[in-house]
Every structure is written in structure tokens, then in C-alpha cells.
Amino acid sequence: MDSLRQDLRYAIRTLTRTPGFTLAAGLTLALVIGANAVLFSAIHAMLLRPLPFPSPDSLVRVWCEQDSVTHASVSPPELLGWREHSKGFSQLAGFGRTSLNWTGTSEPERVRAVRITPNFFSVVGVRPAHGRDFREEDAPAGGDTSAVLVSHGFWQRALGGGADVVGQTLVLNGRSHSVVGVLPEDFSFPEFSEETDVWVPEWQDPQQHGNHYQSVLGRLAPGTTLEAARADLERVAEIIGEPEPGQSRHTVRLKGWQDHLTANSRDTLWMLWAAVGFVLLIACANVANLMLVRTMSRQRDGAIRAALGASQGRRLQQSLVESVLLSLFGGVLGVLLMLWGLELVRTLLPASMLRVAPLELNGTVLGFSALLSVGTGLLFGMAPAMHASGMNVLPLLRQSGSAVGARAGHPLRSALVMVQLALALVLMVGTGLIVRSLQNVQAVDPGFDAEGVVAARLTLAPDTYAEDTRKRAFFDGIAERLMARPGVEAVGFINDAPLGGSGSGGDFFLEGGSASPSERYYTEYRVASPGYFSAMRIGVRQGRDFGPQDTEKSAPIIIVNEAFVRKFLGGGEALGRRVRLGWSEEQPFREIVGVVEDVRHETLTEPAKPESYVPFAQYPLRAMTMLVRTHGPSAAALAALREEVKAVDGEQPIYDLLPFTERVEKMLLRPRATTRLLAAFAVLAVLLAGVGVYGVLAYSVSQRTRELGIRMALGAHPQQVLGLVLGQGLRLTAAGVGVGLIAAFGCTRLMAATLYGVEPFAPDIFLGVAVALSVISLVACWLPALRASRVPPSVSLRAE
Known part of the structure; x- marks a missing residue:
């Protein structure tokens, strides 16, 4: 010591x-x-x-796997069958995100909610900090619940944080609900980007075959592995039978909950x-x-x-x-x-x-x-x-x-510089690939024009707007009022707007096909109004757009996208063909009257899926996204949206108001941040490598001052001395760049999953980086070489 x-x-x-x-x-x-x-x-x-x-390691996300969808939501009968017969899970719970209108206050408000099976918090392992957990009777069969749990944040922000919160009444979607408990302050549900305000118990209808809307979270039974649990649910699938006549049995996918939550990062x-x-x-x-x-x-x-x-x-x-x-x-x-x-x-x-x-x-x-x-x-x-x-x-x-x-002199110094150059080259190549990938993402045509469009989300209360006529009157009334505003070019609405993080879809049947599973196809469902395609500037390639003539009493129609035509109609004639959605005898056949261009609905990097658009008048929904294209500033358009909604129904909350360009920017936020960080690391690496080359040569020149002086005294030209020092630096550079190219070829193959539109081995990027690093190294070599060539021989000879 x-x-x-x-x-x-x-x-x-x-x-x-x-x-x-x-x-x-x-x-x-x-x-x-x-x-x-x-x-x-x-x-x-x-x-x-x-x-x-x-015991977080035992928490598992469960999906059913269909022919066309690998991670499909689960239907209530499937969840009930798994819960009854599974031995690999101690518990299974369902959940699904929704939103509720909270009224009866000074200003109507939309609250973020999750519908869950009553055993959900038992599966997660969380107990309310105040009050009680849900019971099975809180979700009565065939009825609506009157119980809710609230988050700690909602209790503090909206309910005053009082100790008498249990038993307090909230009017949600026009119905009274009693608060039975408050969740702990440190509890947060990591499935959703926004914090949940209210939790609502939901009954599982055993007759809702084919209605896949539940997300499922399970807790493994003690001693059960993930693979054993999957095999057990496959066994249960044999017991509960086929979900619908003529439909192939669904298989199962499992993944550890933490692995699922962090997959994208x-x-x-x-x-x-x-x-x-x-x-x-x-x-x-x-x-x-x-x-x-x-x-x-x-x-x-x-x-x-x-x-x-x-x-x-x-x-x-x-x-x-x-x-x-x-x-x-x-x-x-x-x-x-x-x-x-x-x-x-x-x-x-x-x-x-x-x-x-x-x-x-x-x-x-x-x-x-x-x-x-x-x-x-x-x-x-x-x-x-x-x-x-x-x-x-x-x-x-x-x-x-x-x-x-x-x-x-020590040869290790040269070896260290070669290592720096090789590592810097690998990092520069990787950064070049990521930059090219980001450029490709930014160049993607999403199929719509977000500039000048503002969006807002509306969800109508089920009791107040139970009749379809009231739904039509509400949304059509707002659209008419907005179109009367100066500067408004187009107004439309759709249930699932592009890049909104949500979607819905299902099977459909082509008229003239056989009633066999091979004739069943999967498409994304959209419900849209006249004006939606104009508001988003989505081109109509064939046929026509929706119009005022498409009413609830007119012939059932549908519009499909180009991906639908390519995949299911072989790229042939689509107009006049008829399809039936939902694989139900109650659904009418709908005639295809138009084909629109493809839209990147989920992300900018995923190809467009087959999509079907049904006119709102023939299939009115309660939850829609309003889209307004305006020539004026976005702030004015958003204010106009608020005013017109309040004028039609002062009790109706409006939420998610934002310019549509922000949705696109949100999709690019993470790749841009990744690219900037990588670029910063690459710049730092190049600077360090350049300093390393300069340091080695500068020190080498100081060591060889007397030798270089003797050479010049014996007649060596300064250019020869310059070349002598540069040659030493270029040999270091060539060795480092050569090793770096070999290493980069192996390392970039590991990046394939993070790239878009560029191969891991892009010759132009490899060559460009090698040349750029060589030039930087050459500049670093030039400075000490130039100084050595300009030292007078008399000074060099006295350097001892």
C-alpha cells in the first residue's frame, strides 16, 4: 500500500x-x-x-396467428377457451385501448382508457393503493359495467386527490360509473405511449367468434417454459375447435413481455x-x-x-x-x-x-x-x-x-494508428449506410400530402349517438360547417387515419369464388367520407370517389387500393367486381366503384397493404378522425375545428388536434436521432484517427531531424524529404484502410435489420468512405512532412 x-x-x-x-x-x-x-x-x-x-420473467404476451396475420388480436371465445383449458399459464387476461368522453364537468374531456378482463391486475401483480380491485361481478354478462379504477395521476389531476375518491361518480360516455379504487403512484402500463387515466372491466362474449380485438397478457405457471406454454395453447386450440365454420384453426405466438416491449429499440x-x-x-x-x-x-x-x-x-x-x-x-x-x-x-x-x-x-x-x-x-x-x-x-x-x-522509436505506435484508422472506417461506413437509409425513408411517397392538413379525433358517446342517423348528422354537420369557412379547401373523415398507430381489418369473400378457406382473403378496413381522398390528396386511379349519392339507401359500394387489385385481382379489372366483408351472410356484396393509390398506413418503411374503403353513410362509426385541408395557418384551422364541434355538440370532447405533418415528423424522429448520434460518433472517430496519424508522423519527424538534415546536406531535394515522410504516412493509411474495409464488410452485415432501401455492402459507400478517410489521413500526414522539408540543413545537423 x-x-x-x-x-x-x-x-x-x-x-x-x-x-x-x-x-x-x-x-x-x-x-x-x-x-x-x-x-x-x-x-x-x-x-x-x-x-x-x-416475477416479470413469467409475464408473456400472447397472439393468435392467422393465415395472413402473424400477430393478430384474440377473440373472446379464444381467450375464454385458453383460460379454461390451459395448464401452461396460471392466468391469462385481456386488454384493449379505448377512449371515453368524460362529461358533467365544466368542460368535456376525453380520457385515455383501457378495457380489461377483471383479473388483469391480478396477472400483472398490482394492487390498488386505495379501494379495491375489480371482481368478476363488475363485468356482468351481457351488460355494461358501472365500476372503474383510476390512475394516481388522474386522481390527483382531475379528481382533486381527495381521500373520498372511492365511491365518486364519473359520467363516461353518458353513463355513470363508480370509482372503486386508485392504482399506485408508481404503476404505469408500458404497452401504450400515453398514460392511461381510467380502467374499465369488460365481459367476454363467448359468441363473438371472429371478432379479434383483445390483446392478451399471461403469467406462466411455475416451472413452465415459453415453448412448453406455446405447445400447451396449441393443444387447447384442438379442444376449443375452429373459431368459425370453414375457417382454418388459428395457431399461437408467444413472446416475453419485456422482449416484446423493447423489440423496436x-x-x-x-x-x-x-x-x-x-x-x-x-x-x-x-x-x-x-x-x-x-x-x-x-x-x-x-x-x-x-x-x-x-x-x-x-x-x-x-x-x-x-x-x-x-x-x-x-x-x-x-x-x-x-x-x-x-x-x-x-x-x-x-x-x-x-x-x-x-x-x-x-x-x-x-x-x-x-x-x-x-x-x-x-x-x-x-x-x-x-x-x-x-x-x-x-x-x-x-x-x-x-x-x-x-x-x-516504437512500432507499437504505428500499429495503434492503423487500429484507429480501421475502426474509424468501420464506423464511417456504418454511419453512411444509416444516413442512406434515412434518406430513403424521407424520400418515400406515403401516398398522401400532409402539408396544409390538420387532424382531430372524435369519439361519440354510445348512448347519446346510438342511432346511425345521429352519427351521420353529427359528422356531416361538422364537415358542412367547416367547408363554409374561408380558406378551407376540403374536409373529410376516416376511422383510421394514416400513421395513427391503429388499424382494423378482416376477411372478405370475392363473388364467384368457392366457399373454401383458400378463397378467403384479408384486407384492411377503412370507413371514409366523401372528401377524405381530396383532403389527403390521395389519387383516384380508376372509377370514382365517394359522393353525396352514396347513402344508406343506395347500392352498397366499396373502394379498394392498388395493392388490393395487385394481390387479389391479379392487376386486372377491378371496377364492377363485388366483395363481401366479414365472411358473414348478413353482410351485403359491395361493388367496387373506385381504385385509389396506395397509402403507407402503419409506417413509412412498410409497403402498403390491401385496403378497402366503405362509405361512412353506409357504415357509420362513433370514432372518426376529422381532416381539414386549408390554405391558412394550422393554428386557425385547429381553432375552427374546436369551434364547430362545440357548436354542433357542446358536450363532445375533441382530442389529438395537430397538424398532420407532425405525424410524419414523429415517424422520422427516432431514425433522425439515431443518425445524428452515429454521425457525431463518426466525426469524433475521424478526428481522433487524424490526430493519431498526425501525432505519429510529427513525432517521427522530430526523431529523424538529424537524419533528414544529413540527407538534405548531401543534396536531397526538399520534395524528396516531403515524399519520404508522406510515404511513411501513406503506408500506415493504406494498412489501416485495408483492414478497416475487411472489418466493415463483416460488421455491416449485422446492421441489415436496421437498414431500409440499402444493402449492407454498398460499394459506393465503402469506396467513398475509404477515399474520404485517406484524404483526411493525407492532410494529417502533409503537415509534419511539409515542416520537415522546410527545416534548414544547418539547423537539422545541430539537432542532437
Whole structure:
């Protein structure tokens, strides 16, 4: 311990004597250690730390798998059959997002709600903080519930946070509901991006075959594996039989709940951490080179210490202590940078998961930062430490101080620079692929024009608007009033607007086909008004748009998209063909009267699916999205929407008001943030690699000053000296770029899942990066080479 304290004091004195070196190396290490710690905090929160529920590893998401849909929602009869016969699950619960209109207050409000089976919170393992949980009788068969649970946030924000909340009445969708409990403050449901306000129990109708709307969460029975549970549900599928006559039996898909919740972020986080790991290695090589130069300049001091009895291990320890102390200094600065970096990384992660797994500077992250700092110090300090401990003492004692430095060249310095160049090239290639991918996403034609469109969501109360005539009168009335506004170009409404995060679909039957499962097809269902296609500028390719002639009494019609025609009609004639939706004898055949262009409905990167549009007048729904195309500012259009809704029904809440361009921007938010972070890491890597090349050549020139002077005194032209130094740098560059290209070819194949519209091996990107890095390296070589060629021979010959 005494020797360690002595080495620590010596290291502190040495580092404080060279504040420029200490600060430069410390800031370099701070950037890379801080970035690694930020990414670790995200990975720890999302992927490594268990969900904050009892026995989270046993929580599993369950889907049914149909012929056309791999992750389909579950029908009530299937859920009931699984619950009754399954042995692999101790419990299974259903849930589904919805929204409710809260009235009876000064201003109507839309509340975010989830309909659940009464055993849902028992499955999750959460008990109300106040009141009680749901009971089976809270969801009466064939009836509507009168009980609700509220979140802690809703209790505080909307209900005053009083202790008498249990028993309080809420008027939701025109019906009175009694609050039976309040959920804990720390509970948040991570399935949805928005926090849930109200939880409503729902009865499962055993006759609703084919009505797939339930999401299912289960808890594995003790000792049951995921695969065993899946096999058990497959067995249950044999017991409960076919969901509908003529329909093939559904299979089952299972996935751990945490794996499901983090699926969209996992690849991005690992890719970013790999990128920042590359930058860390480059920084280590850079600082190792700096430390190696310092060690070479102090070789005579080290030789004197050895001559006075310092063992090889003691000299190794002294060098490593200095490296680790420098790295810990960088680590402290890096933790301060983390506070800024955490905000950047939050944009990459789903808001739903951040509520249950917040990014924070906790003990685990600080411990990781400390270990990383020590490990980094040992990594970049090993090369100079081994050099210092293994030097030959007697020759060094016989030499003068300058001679020591002049003959202290070390091939490891060149190797470290080649490593930096190779790693920088891999990172630049990966960044180039991600940038190209983002450009391809931004260039995607979504099939609609979002500029100038504002949107708002409306959900009518079921009691107040039970009759179809009232639904038509409400939405048609708002559309007419908005069209009378100056600057409004078009008004339309649809149940599922593009990029809204929701959708619905089902089977349909082509007229003239056989009644066999092979003739059953799957399409996305949309209910739209006249004016919707105009408001979104979705082109009508064949036939016509919906119009005022399409009423509840007119012939049933339908409009399909081009993907529907390609997939189900072989690209042939669509107009006049007839389809029946829902595979029900009660549904009429509908004639195709139009074909519209494809729309990217779910995401910008997924191809358009077959879609069918039914006129609102013939199939009115309660929940619709209003879309207004205007020539004026968005704020004025949103205000007009509010005013007209209030004029038609002052008790009707309106929500999700926003310009439609914000939906598109939201889709691009995460890929843009990922690209910016990768680009920042790549720039830092290139700068570090360039500094490394410059440092090696500058030091090499200082070592060879006398040699170069002799060459010039004997007649060598300055251009020859320039070429001599440049040749050394170009050999380093060629080796580093060559190794980097080979490594990049292997590494980019792992990125295939995160790319869009670009292959992992894009020759133009590989070549462009190699040329760019070579040019940067050439500039770094040019400066010391130019300085060497301009030193007068008389000065060079006196350099001893």
C-alpha cells in the first residue's frame, strides 16, 4: 500500500505539471466514457433491468396467428377457451385501448382508457393503493359495467386527490360509473405511449367468434417454459375447435413481455453501443500513443529508478497508476456529460417504456462508469507500461537525454494508428449506410400530402349517438360547417387515419369464388367520407370517389387500393367486381366503384397493404378522425375545428388536434436521432484517427531531424524529404484502410435489420468512405512532412 500511495502522489505531480496534456486526454476520455455510460444506462433500463412487476420473467404476451396475420388480436371465445383449458399459464387476461368522453364537468374531456378482463391486475401483480380491485361481478354478462379504477395521476389531476375518491361518480360516455379504487403512484402500463387515466372491466362474449380485438397478457405457471406454454395453447386450440365454420384453426405466438416491449429499440441500442465502443477503442489507442511518447521522453528517468532498485513490477505499477488516474479524471468529466447525453438518448426510446424504466444516473450506472474508467485506463496504459518496465537500463544510462528520445522509436505506435484508422472506417461506413437509409425513408411517397392538413379525433358517446342517423348528422354537420369557412379547401373523415398507430381489418369473400378457406382473403378496413381522398390528396386511379349519392339507401359500394387489385385481382379489372366483408351472410356484396393509390398506413418503411374503403353513410362509426385541408395557418384551422364541434355538440370532447405533418415528423424522429448520434460518433472517430496519424508522423519527424538534415546536406531535394515522410504516412493509411474495409464488410452485415432501401455492402459507400478517410489521413500526414522539408540543413545537423 505504501508503494501504491507513493505512485499515486507521483502520478498526480506528473499530470499537474503538464496541464495541457492532462486536459486534452481527459476531455477525450470524458467524451467516450460518458457516451458509453449513457448507452449503458439505456440498455440497462430497457433490456437488462427487469420490469417493475412481481416475477416479470413469467409475464408473456400472447397472439393468435392467422393465415395472413402473424400477430393478430384474440377473440373472446379464444381467450375464454385458453383460460379454461390451459395448464401452461396460471392466468391469462385481456386488454384493449379505448377512449371515453368524460362529461358533467365544466368542460368535456376525453380520457385515455383501457378495457380489461377483471383479473388483469391480478396477472400483472398490482394492487390498488386505495379501494379495491375489480371482481368478476363488475363485468356482468351481457351488460355494461358501472365500476372503474383510476390512475394516481388522474386522481390527483382531475379528481382533486381527495381521500373520498372511492365511491365518486364519473359520467363516461353518458353513463355513470363508480370509482372503486386508485392504482399506485408508481404503476404505469408500458404497452401504450400515453398514460392511461381510467380502467374499465369488460365481459367476454363467448359468441363473438371472429371478432379479434383483445390483446392478451399471461403469467406462466411455475416451472413452465415459453415453448412448453406455446405447445400447451396449441393443444387447447384442438379442444376449443375452429373459431368459425370453414375457417382454418388459428395457431399461437408467444413472446416475453419485456422482449416484446423493447423489440423496436433493441437493435438500435446495441448498434449505437457498438459504435460508441469503437470510438472508445480509438480514443484508447490515441491516448496510448500520447502516453507512449511521454514514456519514451522519460526513459532516462525510468532507467535511473531501475538502477536504484525499482523492480520491473514496480515500474509497471507506477505507469499503470498514472494511466488509471488519468482515466478516472476523464470518467468524472464523463459523468457530468451524461446529464446532457441522457436527454438525447431519450428520443430514441418508446415513451411507454421510459415511464416504467426511466433513464437515470443510479448506482448501477455510476458503478459501470467507474469500472469502465479503470478498465479504459488499464487498456490504454498497458502499452506504455510494458514499454517502461521492459527497457534495457545500461544503454539508456550511457546515452544523453536527447539521444534517448531520438532512438526511442516504437512500432507499437504505428500499429495503434492503423487500429484507429480501421475502426474509424468501420464506423464511417456504418454511419453512411444509416444516413442512406434515412434518406430513403424521407424520400418515400406515403401516398398522401400532409402539408396544409390538420387532424382531430372524435369519439361519440354510445348512448347519446346510438342511432346511425345521429352519427351521420353529427359528422356531416361538422364537415358542412367547416367547408363554409374561408380558406378551407376540403374536409373529410376516416376511422383510421394514416400513421395513427391503429388499424382494423378482416376477411372478405370475392363473388364467384368457392366457399373454401383458400378463397378467403384479408384486407384492411377503412370507413371514409366523401372528401377524405381530396383532403389527403390521395389519387383516384380508376372509377370514382365517394359522393353525396352514396347513402344508406343506395347500392352498397366499396373502394379498394392498388395493392388490393395487385394481390387479389391479379392487376386486372377491378371496377364492377363485388366483395363481401366479414365472411358473414348478413353482410351485403359491395361493388367496387373506385381504385385509389396506395397509402403507407402503419409506417413509412412498410409497403402498403390491401385496403378497402366503405362509405361512412353506409357504415357509420362513433370514432372518426376529422381532416381539414386549408390554405391558412394550422393554428386557425385547429381553432375552427374546436369551434364547430362545440357548436354542433357542446358536450363532445375533441382530442389529438395537430397538424398532420407532425405525424410524419414523429415517424422520422427516432431514425433522425439515431443518425445524428452515429454521425457525431463518426466525426469524433475521424478526428481522433487524424490526430493519431498526425501525432505519429510529427513525432517521427522530430526523431529523424538529424537524419533528414544529413540527407538534405548531401543534396536531397526538399520534395524528396516531403515524399519520404508522406510515404511513411501513406503506408500506415493504406494498412489501416485495408483492414478497416475487411472489418466493415463483416460488421455491416449485422446492421441489415436496421437498414431500409440499402444493402449492407454498398460499394459506393465503402469506396467513398475509404477515399474520404485517406484524404483526411493525407492532410494529417502533409503537415509534419511539409515542416520537415522546410527545416534548414544547418539547423537539422545541430539537432542532437
